[in-house]
Amino acid sequence: MNDLAQAAADAISSGSLYALIALGIALVFGVMRLVNMAYGEIVVATAYAAYFLQDRPVWIVLPGMVVAGVVLSVLTERLAFRPLRNASPTTMLIAAFAVSFTLQNAALATVGASPRSITAGASLASARTIGPVEVPGYSIVTVIAVVVIVVGLRAFLLKTSLGIGMRAASEDFDAARLVGVNANSVIRVAFVLSGAIAAVVGYLLVSATGGITPTSGLAPALLGFIAVVVGGMGSLSAAALGGFLLGAVTQFLQYLLPNDVLVFRDAFLFSGVLALLIWRPQGLFIRQNAQERV
């Protein structure tokens, strides 16, 4: 019973982290149909910001990471994605791959390939006991962060005019522009929010792993991407739920699988993703038909 409770606690924490990553990708996808594979590199960049702000108090490190994430995110939009705004989703996806590749190698050329250890968030690594389960501090912070960010995003999207503009733009970009939504500012806001979320993800990641390398961004980006597709493209809540599900299933597989097949956990996970895609190509939490309307 205790094991199960522990697995459930791990599932909630890991699901929350994946939900955050998925949100960062889905925000941008919503307004410009871009699957931002460079998101992982933005997370890595915020982690490097934490590395350069080593040993400073948290109220300097965290804002520094947010600034790094937001600036880089907005820069990639301005320099790489804006010229491609009218291109097909496939072209944009490949451009995002190129941005990711460029940033990764830029990190390699400047900071180097060796892992850098980061002390920021190290205090979160120690375990706390809550009832029957023992969880590291960052798990609790992850859950709190995802709740705060989801509530904040919801308020932003429902109450502010920019947020309403964003929702309109993700429904129908052209129609939104016709009724006066500023395309550039809506897209910029999406990238700003996504960059800020990347900083939070970066903080949580380094407090869990304690270090960073130029290639650390690949796994979160891939998982976020898959989470978004599993949940459903084009809806923030669907993407977040998809992320949560992916993270939670990973932890439960870890708990349920016998030891000798545990190395194949990811194979089970991604076979499940494949089966899900075949069963519901439009995503789990999306009602509309996958077939494109003419």
Next chain:
Amino acid sequence: MRTESAMPTNPTHPTGSKRGDMKPTSRTIGRGWLAVSADWSTPLLLSGIVLMAVALMSLLGFGRTGVEALIMLVAVVGLHAYSGVTGIATFGHVGFMAIGGYVATLLTLPAVVKSYRLPGLPPWLAGTEMDPYLALVVVYACGVVAAGVFGLLIWRLNGLAAGISTLAFLLVTYNVTSGWEDVTGGRGAVPGVPQISDTAPALVVALLAIWATAWFGRTRQVRMARAAREDEAAAHAIGIRVHLGRWVAMTFSGGVMALAGGLYVYFVGSISPDFFYVPMMFSLLTFLVVGGMTSLTGAVVGTLAVQLLRQLLEPLDRGWDVAGIAFDGRPGLRFVVLGLLTLLVLAKRPGGLVNGFEIRLPMRRKGSHAEQSAQAATTTSVSLANDSALQR
């Protein structure tokens, strides 16, 4: 899903309504063998380009890079056979390369190496020491079967979902190859694969791949898949079996990718799951997209150009000291430049360097015009229909 590329358009026949345009073009361009050679001029010219590029690389002293470029060429041609034809971007075709690589390894690895590196192999496999070239036949067959089965699984998927499904496939392959210690040797590299790093075998396979894909591109199913790429709904409406065409393309390309994987393993002389993962996939996609996804010419030109550039930029990584101007070099710097150039190509020419153009000899003008204007007509009407939907 519509790709960005415009077919080579013919301004004098924008509607393509001239008499005779409706004939099926594959057999009826003129008569006699010359007409056929007009069709086959594309692979012929591409073979020439490949030979020249190989000669250039060996003149520049790029020996091994030339061979690697040829192997990458096989893979990119295989990728084009699926992505270029169907318009579906795939992120996991490298998985078929992995299958090819491991099949080649298991068939050719000396029994001695197997006994200490892969002690868990079943007896019938532990003693097998096949001729590497003969093994390539099995490798190809395995690639075809794997892609055929996978293609059946994703039969009904469209667009992005199909691309993601191949990514899921790659992640499964990667996890299985790095976890299945008994058969694959796990995460570490397995050395001792018979090494073939001569130019000739890679060149022969590359030319074969080009000729086979050119032939494949003219088959009925592939033409139908291309029509579906331009406008899926319209293709369904005129009775094209869209999914069948895609399955055929998937099966064909899987075989070619597996061959590339086998060749790559022979080239390196060892195998590790990390050879065939997302970084390799990204390289292949860059080659294909920079050249132009929708034409065979694009696949060939993109691979050769980027591979050549990659080698020319190498001093950026290594540093130089020429005539008193010294530069330390930064590992990774050349890939920054390459990535920026890729982005530039995407922004300025979303259809790639050749933008859908297929190189061919200028003979039998009438026939090729008829074909081009027919394509132009499709593209024009499609883009009219889609313009409003795609203006994002």
